[in-house]
């Protein structure tokens with residue numbers, strides 16, 4: 001059995017900055033409310049005139065990760081693409097990346113799993129490398145939320161939170177068993193599927209012929225819905241559990257953590273986890289203040305930024321943890 005290691009990281013965010021003040025001109029909200037409840041100061045939303053898409057942002061992040069890993073792009077054996085905001089209903093954006101990067105005919109797998117999508121994607125890629133099937137896998141998390149949000153007061157509980165962006169990593173074979181991804185842990189609880197949900201378009205909700213007939217501008221099923229407090233309570237519990245699960249599976253304790261990179265759902269959630277695990281500010285990487293919640297892209301963007309800022313060093317124990325719609329949650333324990 002081999003191990004896999006993260007050999008390159010990259011991220012791309014659109015240049016268009018949307019501040020809380022900007023949002024308060026679109027809906028009844030305020031900088032004070034948003035910062036106090038979420039920690040978010042601003043987020044990136046693609047410029048309406050921009051041609052950025054979920055796939056193209058993923059490609060931009062991927063190019064940086066490939067360059068930093070030092071591999072030739074033709075050495076990529078497989079693509080995993082996590083998103084909840086694909087450009088098309090089908091096919092998913094994985095094949096678009098294969099085409100745009102001209103990666104021969106390598107396989108491309110699209111992962112859903114929302115905020116946990118990147119952690120699920122890493123886990124899948126890790127298994128392929130452990131078994132020896134592949135040597136280098138491109139894993140992308142990319143989201144374009146801004147085209148799908150309700151930018152009226154009706155949608156304020158959700159819309160102020162989400163941002164656009166993409167992050168990517170190259171996972172490569174590691175022969176040294178003491179390094180790389182030590183373990184991954186995945187969970188779900190479908191009974192809460194509708195507490196954080198985007199129902200339409202979906203074949204479970206309505207006949208497409210009816211949608212076209214009605215074309216009702218007040219149909220909220222096309223906008224994401226979140227039972228915020230319910231999700232918050234489950235998030236803090238599941239984050240804690242799955243981080244502990246990962247540490248214990250490797251005979252480690254919270255004192256061994258060098259850097260925790262939680263999915264950027266809410267600064268208050270990250271701070272709660274930080275207190276619970278007794279970590280100091282430098283041991284938890286947060287950037288939700290500047291990007292909002294970019295769901296599947298949030299961990300790879302944060303990972304790439306943390307690496308750029310010198311916050312990750314060889315030999316560090318890095319913990320990635322996510323929780324989100326599904327509910328789904330998971331963790332990745334990495335010896336860098």
Ligand code: UT7
Pocket residue numbers: 028029030033034037038115156157158160227228229230231232235264265266269293295323324325
């Ligand atoms: O990434 C996937 C996982 N996601 C999460 O983990 C998110 C978890 N949940 C949260 O982060 C928080 O629940 C939110 C940030 C979404 C909401 O914060 P909250 O403190 O739970 O607020 P709330 O939903 O209970 O709403 C409190 C009040 C309500 O008004 P009333 O009923 O008290 O009069 C809302 O209508 O705040 C109102 N409100 C707003 N006011 C100004 C909701 N959104 C806004 C807004 N601006 N944007």
